[in-house]
Amino acid sequence: MTIIVRYLTLSYNFVTVEEFFLGFLNVDDTFGKSLFDITLEELKSLGLEIDDMRGQGYNNGANMNVKHQGVKKKFLDINPRAFYTPYCFHSPNLTLCDMDNKSLKSLCQTRWESRIESVKAIKLQLVDVWEALLQVREKQNDVAIVSETTLLTEKELFDFKFLVSTVIWYEVLNHMNIVSKNLQSKDRSLDNAITEINTLIRYFKDYRETGFSKAIVEAKEIAIEMGIDQIFPQKPLIERQKRFDESLTNEIVSFTLDENFRANYFLFIVDQTISSLGTRFD
Template identity: 55%
Template structure:
């Protein structure tokens, strides 16, 4: 108890100092320690840690009890390295807590797990072992979420799954196309590295000066802007499931309309940008590569011939819009499934109560 009444002696001993002002039992205990009447005082750092562990265990038991009463649950995992560079994974359980007059969605932190193997299988094995230890049935899990855990989603890269995050990058390019091109031309004229000069001039003269690049930039900007707006709405603290479903459905309908009417609008906007940059607003004909005919083909085999603009519309514009619609419709179906499941829970438990 040598650190008692010393500055910065920690929260635990500071709490003891405060309690002895009001509690006669604590006051007598402290007196016996300071007068050296006793030497085993249970105020050292080891007993502090034991008390913390005991309290944590009791709290965890109560949380597990609540989760089991709810039966169905979801988990949220997040991998982060600690100060010793050991990969740790936090595990949070989300469940619905029912009472006679309220229904509350609870999120409970259950602890840290050491994750030596950060592959999808490794993280699953650690999580599964912890759920077994806690006595939670994995068959009762109805959802899962990961932060900084792309491995658990099948090893997909960020750009494949979160393409809406590219909005700010596309916006910066679209609004400063002429400046970017001028900067690249300057690099091409002043840099002493031949490889850098070649790459800069190729980007400036071939890429940024192409009308197809201008059109694609306009299309991406419009599509990502719409996703960005909806994404921010979905992140609101007061967002409800039914509103989120409606927002996604509205975005799907917007893209379906954009699929039919968006291409000529993109051409018009790109033409204005091309005029400011003194670029011809035409799609350049690319060199055609002839292929040998297969043995089963005859000279009468019909080939579909597209104009350069129509080819761009079919193989670029329609392709990315259709991909966006398919991705959103998949998310929409998942949200609808959760809405139906939640409705089932509510109706079942309300009837029980």
């Protein structure tokens, strides 16, 4: 764990903000209590009075910011004047983690920018990747590799559902990445940062209404170029019971494959994004 202190130096009529990196601290776990105990012990060993603390700032992760057990709360219990400021520029990362935890669980939880780069590489080179896999399948002598590429090209990967998913994720990750980089620029002022976040939230609210149809159109263009069926894999219609407030009868509501994908995948991702952005930047 890295520990940094910032303080004011008073000299005649001048006030200078000083900031020092104090070092790295060994931690056995990342729970809030453990991090707090280690930080408190280090500050005491340096002769720094907790009662003189006027601020604390962390990356806004749950172990630092959680209401009752986070480092923030434990310092405030000792010194209520230790004003907490979250490192909001890390919040786009946490927003993506909120989304990924329910849909892309295998991806890295820290180096989140690698996600946009990975999706970007596939999205912008889908046809090339497809053709490369086909060539491997046709020319490779290794039975295991041929079996793997056959599975990828015929069943598991390159179907219309995958194309639509790739288009959607690229759009979401790309916009998040742009704003994240802008927020970290050295000349970014607080009011501009707030404006940029609000603009991003408005974008996703608009994208919620129009993004799915646009993704379908773009995915169909890619599918035509790749010679893939421009429909979702054929499965039985999805059915659900109507809610009580929808009808007094127990009538069955049927979803087409397009409607099911929009409701349970596209809207799920976008709504999670909007909700998380609102919560984490509140």
